[in-house]
Amino acid sequence: MNSLERANYMISSMAKALKDAENVFMGVASYLPFAAIVLAKKRYNPDLKWFTILGYNPMPKHLPLSTVHPWISKYCEAKIQLGEIFDMSARGEIDCVFLAGAQIDEKGNINNSHLIINGRRIQLPGGAGGALLHATAKRPILWQGKHDSRIFVKKVQRITAAGKPYKVVTPLCVFKFDERREKLVVESIHPWVSLEELQKNTGFEVNDAPKTEKPREEEIAIIDEIDPHGIRKIELE
Amino acid sequence: MNSLERANYMISSMAKALKDAENVFMGVASYLPFAAIVLAKKRYNPDLKWFTILGYNPMPKHLPLSTVHPWISKYCEAKIQLGEIFDMSARGEIDCVFLAGAQIDEKGNINNSHLIINGRRIQLPGGAGGALLHATAKRPILWQGKHDSRIFVKKVQRITAAGKPYKVVTPLCVFKFDERREKLVVESIHPWVSLEELQKNTGFEVNDAPKTEKPREEEIAIIDEIDPHGIRKIELE
Amino acid sequence: MLTTLKQAVKMIDDGSLLCFSGNLLYRIPAAFARELVRQKKRDLTVMKTAGGYDIDLLCAFDCVKEVRAGFVSFEGFGLAKNFRRAVEEGRVKFAEHTCYTVIASLRAAAYGIPFIPIANISKSYFVEERGFKWVDDPYNNGKVLTVPAIKPDFAIIHAQKADEDGNALIYGPWFEDVLMCRAAKNIIITAEMIVPKEELKREIDAVWIPSYKVRAVIEIPKGAYPGCCPPYYDVDFDAIKEYLSLDKNGLAKHVEEVRP
Amino acid sequence: MLTTLKQAVKMIDDGSLLCFSGNLLYRIPAAFARELVRQKKRDLTVMKTAGGYDIDLLCAFDCVKEVRAGFVSFEGFGLAKNFRRAVEEGRVKFAEHTCYTVIASLRAAAYGIPFIPIANISKSYFVEERGFKWVDDPYNNGKVLTVPAIKPDFAIIHAQKADEDGNALIYGPWFEDVLMCRAAKNIIITAEMIVPKEELKREIDAVWIPSYKVRAVIEIPKGAYPGCCPPYYDVDFDAIKEYLSLDKNGLAKHVEEVRP
Numbered sequence: 001m002n003s004l005e006r007a008n009y010m011i012s013s014m015a016k017a018l019k020d021a022e023n024v025f026m027g028v029a030s031y032l033p034f035a036a037i038v039l040a041k042k043r044y045n046p047d048l049k050w051f052t053i054l055g056y057n058p059m060p061k062h063l064p065l066s067t068v069h070p071w072i073s074k075y076c077e078a079k080i081q082l083g084e085i086f087d088m089s090a091r092g093e094i095d096c097v098f099l100a101g102a103q104i105d106e107k108g109n110i111n112n113s114h115l116i117i118n119g120r121r122i123q124l125p126g127g128a129g130g131a132l133l134h135a136t137a138k139r140p141i142l143w144q145g146k147h148d149s150r151i152f153v154k155k156v157q158r159i160t161a162a163g164k165p166y167k168v169v170t171p172l173c174v175f176k177f178d179e180r181r182e183k184l185v186v187e188s189i190h191p192w193v194s195l196e197e198l199q200k201n202t203g204f205e206v207n208d209a210p211k212t213e214k215p216r217e218e219e220i221a222i223i224d225e226i227d228p229h230g231i232r233k234i235e236l237e
Numbered sequence: 238m239n240s241l242e243r244a245n246y247m248i249s250s251m252a253k254a255l256k257d258a259e260n261v262f263m264g265v266a267s268y269l270p271f272a273a274i275v276l277a278k279k280r281y282n283p284d285l286k287w288f289t290i291l292g293y294n295p296m297p298k299h300l301p302l303s304t305v306h307p308w309i310s311k312y313c314e315a316k317i318q319l320g321e322i323f324d325m326s327a328r329g330e331i332d333c334v335f336l337a338g339a340q341i342d343e344k345g346n347i348n349n350s351h352l353i354i355n356g357r358r359i360q361l362p363g364g365a366g367g368a369l370l371h372a373t374a375k376r377p378i379l380w381q382g383k384h385d386s387r388i389f390v391k392k393v394q395r396i397t398a399a400g401k402p403y404k405v406v407t408p409l410c411v412f413k414f415d416e417r418r419e420k421l422v423v424e425s426i427h428p429w430v431s432l433e434e435l436q437k438n439t440g441f442e443v444n445d446a447p448k449t450e451k452p453r454e455e456e457i458a459i460i461d462e463i464d465p466h467g468i469r470k471i472e473l474e
Numbered sequence: 475m476l477t478t479l480k481q482a483v484k485m486i487d488d489g490s491l492l493c494f495s496g497n498l499l500y501r502i503p504a505a506f507a508r509e510l511v512r513q514k515k516r517d518l519t520v521m522k523t524a525g526g527y528d529i530d531l532l533c534a535f536d537c538v539k540e541v542r543a544g545f546v547s548f549e550g551f552g553l554a555k556n557f558r559r560a561v562e563e564g565r566v567k568f569a570e571h572t573c574y575t576v577i578a579s580l581r582a583a584a585y586g587i588p589f590i591p592i593a594n595i596s597k598s599y600f601v602e603e604r605g606f607k608w609v610d611d612p613y614n615n616g617k618v619l620t621v622p623a624i625k626p627d628f629a630i631i632h633a634q635k636a637d638e639d640g641n642a643l644i645y646g647p648w649f650e651d652v653l654m655c656r657a658a659k660n661i662i663i664t665a666e667m668i669v670p671k672e673e674l675k676r677e678i679d680a681v682w683i684p685s686y687k688v689r690a691v692i693e694i695p696k697g698a699y700p701g702c703c704p705p706y707y708d709v710d711f712d713a714i715k716e717y718l719s720l721d722k723n724g725l726a727k728h729v730e731e732v733r734p
Numbered sequence: 735m736l737t738t739l740k741q742a743v744k745m746i747d748d749g750s751l752l753c754f755s756g757n758l759l760y761r762i763p764a765a766f767a768r769e770l771v772r773q774k775k776r777d778l779t780v781m782k783t784a785g786g787y788d789i790d791l792l793c794a795f796d797c798v799k800e801v802r803a804g805f806v807s808f809e810g811f812g813l814a815k816n817f818r819r820a821v822e823e824g825r826v827k828f829a830e831h832t833c834y835t836v837i838a839s840l841r842a843a844a845y846g847i848p849f850i851p852i853a854n855i856s857k858s859y860f861v862e863e864r865g866f867k868w869v870d871d872p873y874n875n876g877k878v879l880t881v882p883a884i885k886p887d888f889a890i891i892h893a894q895k896a897d898e899d900g901n902a903l904i905y906g907p908w909f910e911d912v913l914m915c916r917a918a919k920n921i922i923i924t925a926e927m928i929v930p931k932e933e934l935k936r937e938i939d940a941v942w943i944p945s946y947k948v949r950a951v952i953e954i955p956k957g958a959y960p961g962c963c964p965p966y967y968d969v970d971f972d973a974i975k976e977y978l979s980l981d982k983n984g985l986a987k988h989v990e991e992v993r994p
C-alpha cells in the first residue's frame with residue numbers, strides 16, 4: 001500500500017466523519033483535511049459549510065501547496081477573520097475541526113509545543129489555534145500522517161490542546177473517543193495493518209477492531225481530481 | 238442678531254477650540270460641530286483628523302440634512318466602525334468630541350435621558366455615545382443651540398454622561414471648566430448678551446467675562462460655503 | 475433560503491430579542507419592521523445603538539415591550555414621538571444604554587464570553603439601572619466595570635446585495651451589522667438585490683456576512699425606505715416628515731400602503 | 735509621511751514590541767524584516783498568530799528576544815529552523831500562545847480595557863506559563879479565564895495599496911492586521927503601491943486602516959517576497975526552499991542581496 005493509497009484511506013475516513021456536520025473548520029498545513037472536506041461536500045454532505053482562515057466556503061479547483069494559498073480566498077463566498085472563527089467555536093457553532101498532533105495521547109490530548117528528550121528541548125512549531133478549538137468545537141477530528149509509539153503516547157509531555165476528539169485518523173487506524181472510559185479506543189484498523197503492528201506502534205493499549213472500509217472508486221476519483229499531483233502524500237512521508 | 242449670525246459665533250468658537258486637537262469625533266445631529274470642524278480644518282488646523290460614524294476624514298462639499306447622510310461616507314478616506322471610535326476614546330486617542338446636552342449642569346454633567354416634571358417623565362432621545370465619550374475623551378466640547386435656565390441647571394435630574402468639558406458653547410456665551418473649583422465658569426459672553434441676561438437664563442451663578450471675539454469675514458465665508466442654505470439655524474430655532 | 479417577506483417574519487416569535495441593521499435612517503430594515511407590525515408581533519425586545527423609524531414604528535403599534543438603545547430619534551427631523559409616547563405611558567420599557575455598552579454587550583455575545591470589561595462610565599445613571607457590575611482586574615489590582623453578554627435571537631439586516639444562500643454585501647458603513655450577525659443566533663437578510671454567487675464573489679472584499687446562520691433571504695428593493703440605502707437611494711425627507719405627522723389612523727394606513 | 739524603508743526602520747527602538755501583518759507566507763512585511771536585520775535591531779519582541787519567514791529571519795540574526803505566537807513554521811515546506819534553533823539554544827524565548835489568545839490580548843488593547851475573558855482553554859500548559867488568570871463572573875457566579883491586554887509599539891503592515899498619508903487597503907483576508915492597527919501605538923505601512931487619494935477612495939470598502947496613527951508609508955513593490963501578495967504575486971516556492979537551505983553565510987548574503 002503506497003503512501004497515496006494510505007492517504008486515500010485517511011481522507012475517506014475523515015470525510016465520513018463529516019457526514020452530519022453543519023460547520024467545519026480547517027487550519028494551516030492541512031492537506032488531508034482539505035481533500036476530506038472537498039470529498040465530504042461532493043459525496044456525503046453537500047450542505048457542509050467550510051471555514052478556512054482565508055474565508056468562508058471556498059470552492060477551490062485543486063489542493064494547493066499551502067492551505068493559506070491566495071487562490072483559496074479567491075474562491076470564497078464571504079470574508080471572515082480567523083478570530084471570528086475562534087469566536088464561532090467558543091459560541092458552540094463549530095461542529096468539526098481538524099487538528100494535527102505531533103504527539104497525541106490516550107486521553108486525546110495534543111502536544112505541538114515541544115518535547116524534552118534527554119533533558120534537551122526540541123521545539124515544535126506550536127499548536128496554532130488548537131487549544132481553543134480542541135476545547136470548544138463539538139467534534140474535533142485529530143489526524144496524523146505518521147503513526148509510531150513516539151507520536152501516539154500514553155501521556156503527552158506538554159498539553160498544547162486538550163479536548164475530546166471525535167475521531168483520530170492515522171495511516172494505521174481510526175480511533176474514536178470512549179466517553180465512559182475517557183480514552184481513545186480503536187474503531188477500525190486499516191486493512192494493511194495487523195493488530196500486533198498497531199500495538200507495536202502505539203504507546204498505549206489498543207483493542208482489536210473491524211477493518212476500515214475501503215474508499216470507493218468514485219471517492220478516489222474525487223480525491224484524484226482535487227489533488228492530481230499527489231500533494232497529499234507530503235503528510236505521510 | 239439673527240439665528241444665522243448667532244450660529245456663526247458658536248461655530249467660530251467651536252472651531253477655535255480645535256486649534257491644537259489631533260483627532261476629533263462628531264456624532265449624529267451635529268450641524269454646528271460639522272461646520273466648526275470644516276472651518277477648523279480650513280483655517281486653524283489643517284492636519285486635524287476627523288472621525289464620523291460614517292468613516293474617517295470626510296471632505297464633504299456641504300453640510301447635509303443629516304450627519305449620517307450617505308454622502309459623508311462617500312467622501313471618507315477610510316472606513317472605521319462606530320465601536321472602534323469608542324475604543325479610540327477609551328484608549329485616550331480622541332482629543333476633542335462634540336456632545337450636545339438637553340440639560341447641562343454646573344459640573345459639566347449632561348442629561349439626555351429624561352426629565353421628571355411634576356412627577357411626570359418626559360422622555361428624551363438618549364445620550365447616544367456620550368457617556369463613554371464624555372468620560373474618556375481628552376477635551377469634550379459641549380454645545381447647545383438654546384440657552385435658558387431649564388437647560389443650564391445647577392444639577393441635572395439624571396446624569397446621562399459625566400466628564401470635564403473643555404468648553405461649553407451656547408448662543409449666549411462660552412463656558413470653560415475650572416479644574417480647581419470643578420465647575421463651569423464663563424470664558425466669554427457673546428456681544429449681544431448682557432451679564433444680567435446671561436444670569437437670568439442660567440440656573441447657576443455666572444461670572445462676568447470678556448466679549449466673545451467676532452467671527453472674521455473669512456470665517457463666515459467658509460461657513461456660508463459649507464452651508465449655503467443655512468441648515469445650521471435648525472439647532473437655534 | 476430565498477423566501478418571501480411574509481414567510482420570513484413568521485419565523486419571529488413573540489418575545490424575541492431582535493437587532494436591526496443600520497443607524498437612524500440609514501440602511502434600516504424598514505420593510506421588515508412594517509411586516510412585523512402587519513403580523514401583529516408582540517413583546518419584542520429591540521436592541522440597537524441608534525434607532526429611528528424602525529423602533530418608532532414598532533412602538534406605535536405596541537409590538538415592543540423593551541427598547542435597549544443609546545438613542546432613538548429622527549435627528550434633525552424631530553423626535554421619535556411614538557417611541558417617546560410609548561415610553562412615557564409605560565407601554566414600552568426604555569432600557570437606556572449608551573451606544574458603547576450596546577456594542578460591548580454584543581461583543582461579549584459574539585466572543586462567547588459571559589461579560590466584557592468596559593471603560594469607566596460609572597457616573598452615568600443607567601450603569602446602576604442596567605445592573606452593570608464591577609470586577610477585580612486580576613492583573614493590576616484595580617476595579618473594572620463590565621457589561622454582560624446579550625445574545626440576540628435574530629439580527630435583521632438590510633444589505634445592498636446578497637446571494638441566494640444569504641451571503642451578504644454591505645457598501646459603506648457597517649454600523650454594528652457585522653457584529654450583530656456574529657452575536658446573533660439567527661440572521662435574516664433583506665437585500666436590495668439578490669445576485670448570482672459568481673457576481674457576489676467578484677466583490678468579495680465587501681462580503682462580510684457568511685450565509686451559515688442566515689435563515690431567510692428576501693429581495694426587497696427599497697427595503698430601507700423611507701430611510702436611505704446608498705448608493706441606490708437617499709432618505710426620503712418628505713416621507714419622513716409626513717410619517718412624523720401621522721396620527722393613529724394615518725399610521726395604520728402607512729403600514730398597509732407602504733409596500734413592502 | 736512618505737519615506738524610505740531605511741528611515742522607517744530607524745523609528746523602531748531596540749526592545750520594541752512589534753506585530754507583523756499577514757500569516758505564514760501570506761502578505762508578510764518581509765522587506766521590512768530584512769531591513770530590521772540590516773540595521774541590527776536587538777531585543778525585539780514579535781507577536782503574531784502564525785509566523786513564518788518574518789519571525790524565522792529575525793531569529794536567525796538575533797534581533798529578537800521573545801516571540802509570542804501560536805505557530806511558527808513554513809507549513810508544507812518545512813520547519814522554521816532558525817526560530818527553532820534560537821529557541822532550543824535559549825537565545826530566544828518562545829512565549830507560546832494559542833492564536834486565539836494573541837487575538838484576545840490584542841482585542842483588550844484595542845478596546846482600552848486591561849483584560850478580556852476568554853473561552854476555557856485551561857488545560858493547555860501555556861495558560862499557567864503565561865500567567866493567565868481567572869476572575870469571578872459577576873453575572874453568573876462561575877469562574878472565567880482571562881488574558882491581559884498586550885499593546886504593540888508598532889504594527890507593521892504590508893498592504894496592497896495606500897495613499898501618501900497612510901490610509902491603507904487590504905484585498906483578501908485581513909488576518910489580525912486591522913485589529914493590530916487598532917491596538918498598536920504606532921503603525922508603519924509598506925504597500926505594493928502608493929496611489930492618489932482619489933483612487934483609494936473609489937475602493938473605500940476595502941480601506942480599513944485610517945492614517946491617523948501611521949508614522950511612515952513606504953512604497954515597496956514585492957514587499958512580501960518571498961511570500962505572496964495577491965492578486966499581484968504568489969509565494970515564490972523555490973525561493974522559500976532555497977532560504978530554508980541557507981547556512982549562516984548564506985543568510986547574511988540573503989538579507990544583503992534580496993532588496994528591498
